[in-house]
Amino acid sequence: MTFDSIFQIAFFWFFAILGIAGGIGLITQKNPVMAALSLILNFFSIAGLYLSLQAEFLAVIQILVYAGAIMVLFLFVIMLLNMQDEQNQQFDVMKGLAFLLGLGFFGELLFVFNSFMGKSVSGAFPLGKVEPIGMQMMTNYLFPFEMISVVLLAALIGAIIIAKKHSYK
């Protein structure tokens, strides 16, 4: 085995385990700041996995958008709101039911994903690099690309309506 292939395998397992650890940390941490930091760890690991798929652009954007921008705002809000640690909660029937449902859904997804094993997605084009993404965005996906600006504009106006100080009571 060459250095590269050993490195690739190590790279994958490193980020896969780190990502799962981040996900578990997110739901088990009682302190909201620690939970958010675990989520950042998870996002990072996913960016690492994108890298191992040679999707450099996707990896960089993942870090830039999620770890760099969204999660920082998350942390910011948590710190400004001065949220307390989650209290120990009582177990009740609804929670048990929700847990069972979630477990069932997880099992179903595992079963479904298992059928993906060893298959490659047909018809998909090589995504993740800058040039193909740029080409696709300006041709095939021009319409969604432009229309996302409407979504963002609507969200912006909405945020302003909710956050603005109005003169009325």
Place this chain on the structure above:
Amino acid sequence: MVLSSGILVLIQVAATFTFIALFTLWAVYAERKVSAWIQDRIGPMEVGPHGAFQTAADILKLILKESIIPAAAQPLLFIAAPIVIFVSVFAGYAALPVGPDIIASSFSVGVLYIIAIIAVDVIGLLSAGWGSSNKYALLGSVRAVAQMISYEIPTALIIIATVMMTGSLNLQVIALRQGIFSDVPVHLWGMMDITHVGGFLSWNIVRYPHLIPAFIIFFISTLAECNRAPFDLPEAESELVSGFHVEYSGYRFAVIFLAEYAKMLLVCLIGAILFFGGWNTPLPNIGSLSLAEWTSGTGTIAATLWGVCWLLLKGVLLILLQMWVRWTYPRLRMDQLTTLCWKYLIPGSILIFFLSGIIRLWEVGGL
């Protein structure tokens, strides 16, 4: 085979680290001397000739001191923060072309990678502030984050504008296209072909005059990103003691300190590459007096040395400019800081962004 390539990687990393550490030693000394000269003092004089070893002595003292973890601090965050801060900045160097043939990782989205990885710095700052369990530290880190994520926007927009003008996200290619070795023809102001003239004439900032205000915006926002005066509100000694790293001491403080100077150098080198031709020589070919070819090249050791020297020279000049600004302007207020960013720099950078697109379109004959 496995071992040798692994060792090679380690050597590269170690070399970069050593270089940054040495640079920091020099930069701190320079900072103190520059501030002294600006304020008509003489600065450190005791250790070594003209105080040259002063910072080395300081750092030695810092490393030997006990690094205290406050009892109230959250140990995991407190310990991880300096590492995250330093690693994020240090990782940025991976995509930096130091010379015509020296670049650790020449991958196709180099600039975006640097923007992204530097943004991670913010998380380190936040965890330092939060983990210290100290109100000054928290206030400082919250200020730092607000400032950094605001000023990231104009920085990124300007970087994308220069990327548009050169047509690549790879910093090595961006540097290459600003000199005599360019793979595409180099035009001055869209008219003269100066591919074989090179020198300062083929730098982005000279070829496209609209990048002069772009560089000013870039310079101002990178100052703010490095939390340097006049944007040093997060550290604001007079109000916040010294901001997010108030609880840090010993080698942990040294690491944060190192990261700060490493970031300064990084943004200055990026500025040099994006606007001032990177490792390209400033001397043009004038007729038979081919100065550009004498002072740069590719492939040979001499050429590499030339390239490294030119790049470092440009970077250091920019750093001296940063220091000059630091000791000249008073600190901004928080509202002035946000006003400057959101009302002036961002609209300005959007304008330059559009202008770049239009100029580029005109250049390739689309208009």
Place this chain on the structure above:
Amino acid sequence: MNFNPGDIVNFSVMVAPILFLLAVGLMLMLMDVLKAHSSMPLIAGLGLIGAGVLAVLPEKISSMQAFYGMIEVGNIAPLNIVFLCLSGVFTIFFLPDYLKRQDKPIYEVYTLLIFAIIGMIMMANASDLLITFIGLETFSIALYVFAALFKKEETSNEAGLKYFLLGAFASAFLLLGISLLYGLTGYTNLNDIAANASKLTDNPALFFTSIGLFIIGFLFKVSAFPFHNWTPDVYSGTPTPLAGFMATGSKMAAFIALGTVLIKLNFTQYDKLVNVLALAAILSMIYGNVVAVRQKNLKRLLAYSSIAHTGYVLLGLCAGKAGFVAVIFYMFIYTIMNIGAFGLVGIAERTLADTDMDKWKGLGIKAPYFAAAMSLFLFSMAGIPPFAGFMSKYQVFIAAIGSGQILLAVIGILTSVIAAFYYIYLIVIMYFGKNESPEVSPRFDWTTGLGVGLLAVLILLLGIFPSLVLQPLLQYMSGSISAVAAAF
């Protein structure tokens, strides 16, 4: 990739309504800045009407795709654009008056309304699942803001937060469904997926999981039974005319989008899918109608009735392609009567200081026109013959019976009887209740009067001549072009 400038021009004609509405939305933003507030509703309304006209103008109505197969133009598209625009126009009749009465001059609402309708048009006419999702998000974001519009009021806060959290959750299901479908076939384009239908049946577990998640996302948006919980709280916290819009326009768009996708995938051949939809339909009809009986608050009553109506539309959807016209027809009629009912509740809300049913006692004598209009809408919703509501229910039941879903139709008819009880109970209260309310009574101003009059006339007209809408619907559906001119 060949690039033909002529195609782009052609496409811009085809997506003209969307581009036009975009321009109107931006213009409204500008008007807000320039303080030209009083004419904003007018411009928004005219813009919507203009977009509707633009949609039916082109003579070529055979099915076409625009923007590299991203969006469907022609076929049923022009008509559903008209219907969606009309739902906005109807809302605008009641909105300015309501905001004035509530003393909350929030003019950004009109811009958001326009953007919401752009999203609905996109989603209803998408031929790519990406566009479906982007359209859904566009109007969902606008609706979240509508729910939280009166941010200083607790009910509105509750509505906004509930709707936002649950809506985001539902969007996640939808997105997971879409991505699994992409993983299964390698396409997001509906026509490509339909062309590779064999890949779907290759892996039934994955197929049913993905399409099931997809359906869950939409069932949430239309507040069908297992995903209905948010509806009463959100509708009662949302500004009333906007709640009317939420209950009609967005549901219409969601039903058209869901119907289009399912029909393209030829879903009636999979019994499981039909059964799931049928189950949701039955439970929605029963739950909505039974719970509505006990409601004392009018907005909550209308919310539960809206769940029940969702059940009827789902019943039409179960009939497959044959029921699709009935679905659109039902949603259009429902839009008319529901926006009318919500509008009237909105007018009465401020005057009577509440949306409590008891406050409406004796309104029949004190505000005869108001009570008459409300009675008309309620009769129509109950499905009493001369009104349009009867025709829409009739169409849906016929479609269900035609496709062999006799049981569904029977349950639908039985629950309609329960529904008639609570609708008529309100009418009884208005006309025969003891007059306890204070001396003030709700009055129309000219916009609301015009709106109510228009809606009432439409209800009567379509109740007697349903073919006015059904005929063009059928013709557009079958793609016969020549007959369209005759219908208009």
